[in-house]
Amino acid sequence: MKAKTRIFGEIEIADDKIITLEKGMIGFPDLNRFALIFDEEKQKKHNSIMWLQSMDDTDIAFPVMEPLAVREDYKPNVNEAMIAPLGQLNEENTYILVTVTVPKKVEDFSVNLKAPLIINMDTHKGVQLIVEDDYPVKYKVYQILKEKAGE
Secondary structure (H helix, E strand, O other), X not given: XXXXXXXXXXXXXXXXXXXXXXXXXOOEOOOOEEEEEOOHHHHOOOOOOEEEEEOOOOOOEEEEEOHHHOOOOOOOOOOHHHHHHHOOOOOOOEEEEEEEEOOOOHHHOEEOOOXXXXXXXXXXXXXXXXXXXXXXOOEEOHHHHHHHHOO
């Protein structure tokens, strides 16, 4: 499927790469179909920003990243009933992403550990939910990523 996007211009997305979030993103319940867009070379590092591009409103794309890149002990407790519609989840098919906020002051760059996206990569179904753990909504990561870049 071809999609005209505000950020990437016109892109081709294979139908089998569309991720369905039945309840949408928090604050965007009517956006249900998304594509994950990333630079394949940078993705090998697991700490790069990707984009969760809405296929329902091509002006909207959420910056996301893997939480383990900034918090190696991240293991959110999730309500089983909330993830049941995704299908059988296991270590190989479960993909967790968190949304990224890049404010004017880059030192305040943060990720939302309180509301991760849980995606079953086999069924291409996902959900954004609020976890029961005491994770912050704005977990500052600028210094963490800067230190990792120097490794």
